[in-house]
Amino acid sequence: xxxxxxxxxxxxxxxxxxxxxxxxxxxxxxxxxxxxxxxxxxxxxxxxxxxxxxxxxxxxxxxxxxxxxxxxxxxxxxxxxxxxxxxxxxxxxxxxxxxxxxxxxxxxxxxxxxxxx
Numbered sequence: 001x002x003x004x005x006x007x008x009x010x011x012x013x014x015x016x017x018x019x020x021x022x023x024x025x026x027x028x029x030x031x032x033x034x035x036x037x038x039x040x041x042x043x044x045x046x047x048x049x050x051x052x053x054x055x056x057x058x059x060x061x062x063x064x065x066x067x068x069x070x071x072x073x074x075x076x077x078x079x080x081x082x083x084x085x086x087x088x089x090x091x092x093x094x095x096x097x098x099x100x101x102x103x104x105x106x107x108x109x110x111x112x113x114x115x116x117x
Contacts, residue, residue, distance in 0.1 A: 006110060022079045036079075040091060048081070086115045
């Protein structure tokens with residue numbers, strides 16, 4: 001069955017960095033576009049970053065442009081989110097998913113990122 005397992009979350013000070021990983025199994029990873037979403041308390045789940053199946057094209061929410069980088073390694077069935085210059089407003093549960101559409105595809109279980117001094 002399809003599995004997406006996120007890791008790499010934690011607590012970091014403002015200005016710090018984290019790298020999230022999402023290990024995929026149960027489907028042909030290299031043929032799927034992938035996304036990272038996040039959900040902060042009391043807010044809707046929102047798209048953070050998107051990458052096409054071969055990694056040739058990416059897209060980002062305006063709030064993270066220039067700070068976050070999405071990448072993938074199709075040989076390892078893994079998608080990454082490098083997060084730099086973290087801000088308290090980046091605090092959220094981060095999810096990876098297949099595709100871009102919020103209402104279609106498979107989700108991971110999420111990993112908590114907390115940015116706090």
